[in-house]
Amino acid sequence: MLTNPYSGHGRARDIAESAGRRLRESGASITELIGDDADDALRLARKAVAERPAALVATGGDGLIGIALQAVAESGVPLGVIPAGTGNDHAREYGIPIGDPEAAADVIIAGTAMDVDLGHVRVADGRxxxxxxxxxxxxxxxxxxxxxxxxxxxxxxxxxxxxxxxxxxxxxxxxxxxxxxxxxxxxxxxxxxxxxxxxxxxxxxxxxxxxxxxxxxxxxxxxxxxxxxxxxxxxxxxxxxxxxxxxxxxxxxxxxxxxxxxxxxxxxxxxxxxxxxxxxxxxxxxxxxxxxxxxxxxxxxxRALRLLVPAARAALTQDSAES
CATH class of the missing domain: 2.60.200.40 (Tumour Suppressor Smad4)
Incomplete structure (x- = not known):
């Protein structure tokens, strides 16, 4: 569980605690990851993904999710999202509950995975x-x-x-x-x-x-x-x-x-x-x-990302693909 405690004007720590409590109640074993900075958070995320967890959970805003994407893209390890930022555009797109960390944790517990696209970018300096x-x-x-x-x-x-x-x-x-x-x-x-x-x-x-x-x-x-x-x-x-x-x-x-x-x-x-x-x-x-x-x-x-989403959102995408 990768958390940026400063997301959402400092609310992310409390959000992570509420979500983590619900996940543990479901029987999940959680390793908490908090980086010293963005580079350290990415290092921790990549190390975690290399150990093939059941999921990497990002608790924070879109910036932290962006860090998590660098680790999970094309890995097959599912990404779970606990929204705790100010924008929360990832969560909004996929119908992940915003402002209710326990409901967001329930999405992860349910385990409905959706394979979605990602953008890949190479900038002028080669990164x-x-x-x-x-x-x-x-x-x-x-x-x-x-x-x-x-x-x-x-x-x-x-x-x-x-x-x-x-x-x-x-x-x-x-x-x-x-x-x-x-x-x-x-x-x-x-x-x-x-x-x-x-x-x-x-x-x-x-x-x-x-x-x-x-x-x-x-x-x-x-x-x-x-x-x-x-x-x-x-x-x-x-x-x-x-x-x-x-x-x-x-x-x-x-x-x-x-x-x-x-x-x-x-x-x-x-x-x-x-x-x-x-x-x-x-x-x-x-x-x-x-x-x-x-x-x-x-x-x-x-299909570069396996994302944990509400079952209704996954079904909507499936219906659209079939039609």
Missing amino acids: EYWFGTVLATGFDSLVSDRTNRMTWPHGRMRYNLAILAEFLNLRPLPFRLVLDAPGGESGADGAQSGRREPDGGRIIDEDVVLAAVGNTRSYGGGMLICPDADPSDGLLDLTVIRYIPRRTLVRLFPTVFRGTHVRRPEVITTRARRIEISSPGINAYADGDNLGPLPAAITAVP
Whole structure:
């Protein structure tokens, strides 16, 4: 049981205790893992997975789950999730109870496993990562960069101030995206965007606000940036917001929480198995963590993760696959 006790503004320790108590009551034997830092947490997770446990349980936010993914991806060891963060986008996607650690523990006890896709990314310096939710580049990654540089204030207000600063500094970001898209991408008006390559792929050269690559639908605590993403289809969903004036962005931003932004002509959406993204001076973030500078090559890896989910969620995916 890998725990970040600082997740959720320090609530994760109590959440881990409640979940651990329920797991032990079911007869489970638990080894508790708390790293000194992210690197140490990853070392502990990899050591645990090498011992082939019945499951690795991550108690924390999406960042801690991201660490756990580096250990369990393609291992066959199931991952259980006890949500204890502020965003909890992994848990939200798969219907894992949020705010009720005992109910989340019951999902693990039931043992219903679902094989889902992961994104795999290689960044400019050669480092490689797995991610489960959304990879973000552009405006939102610049906001994260600024937030990480700030030392005051603390908590959510620091992030809000970073959003305001980047909004006032909004500028066109030149992006180049190379896709092996199985189908054509379009804006809300249905017009084709980008040009075809001889191998059937596409290149998009645009000045943009942001480009997001989704294995699942949401990031940032429920922002449906890739509202049609399916973590079981072997594809990545790409959402690109073309460069627009500030006043237009202000009107577009609330629609991201409903996923209706994809209907607007300023937005390009498509799917691909592999996407290469480049833009000078831009970092890539995924599952809330800074992965490093662009360019980045992102690939969908089918069934790379065995995840413990509510039985109803697994059945829904099975029904969709059969239909």
